[in-house]
Amino acid sequence: MNIPQIQIRQQQGLLGIxxxxxxxxxxxxxxxFEMHTTPIRLDIETIKGQLSVDNTRWHDALGYGPHLEAMSRIYSTCKEIAIQGIAKRVADGNRMAAIHTGENAIASLARESMDDVDNFQFMYMGNADFDNIDIRYEPSKVNIEVEEARVEFNVQVNRPEIEYTVGKRDIYVSQYPKVEIIPPEIDLKI
Structure with missing residues (x-):
């Protein structure tokens, strides 16, 4: 025996977007953007250097030195010259007293005395030296003042401008839902 059945068919709804x-x-x-600069400032001050040349020792060595120093030299060496002169006179006297040697001492001393006059040197001048000129140099002084440069920045950032345009939206039903109920075929005879 067949049992009648009800058929139900369902179709889902579909939305289209x-x-x-x-x-x-x-x-x-x-x-x-703004930028301001203050330039560097540089102040330089110089004082001239000093060069001093002292040539008094050079003049003194040539005999043109200060008179007082020349006289002082003469005075200080006179005693020594006098002692040398006395020693020479004593030596000459001893030669003349030595008659037993057979030398003609008076004639020899006369000849030598002429040579002594030519060879006599009295140094009243200063010392002749290769370094008689005194040079002194004071270098120049330099004062430097620096004021550093300054840079000032002023930046103002502008915000972005954003616009959004919404796109098209279409929502529709592409398939409607439905339920189909199919009853069974009932064939009864009574």
Whole structure:
């Protein structure tokens, strides 16, 4: 025996969405930029150098030195010259007293005395030296003052301008839902 059955068929509903993307418009104005500079300042002050040349020792060595120093030299060496003269007279006297040697001492001493006059040197001048000129140099002094440069920045950032345009949105039903109920065929005879 067949049992009658009810058939139920269901069709689901379908939604359709048609969407376009939105659109962004972004603008960013340039930043406002200002720069101020203060230039470097440099002050230089110089004091001239000093060169001093002292040639008094050079003049003194040539015999043109200060008179007082020449007289002082003569005075200090006179005693020594006098002692040398006395020693020479004593030596000459001893030669003349030595008659037993057979030398003609008076004639020899006369000849030598002429040579002594030519060879006599009395140094009243200063010392002749290769370094008789005194040179002294004081270098110049330099004062430097520096004021550093300054740079000041002023930056103002501008915010971006953003606009969004919404895209098209279409929502529709592409298939409606439905339920279909099919009753069984009932064939009864009574």
């Amino acid at each position: 048609d969407a376009d993307l939105g659109r962004y418009d972004i603008k960013q104005p340039q930043a406002t």
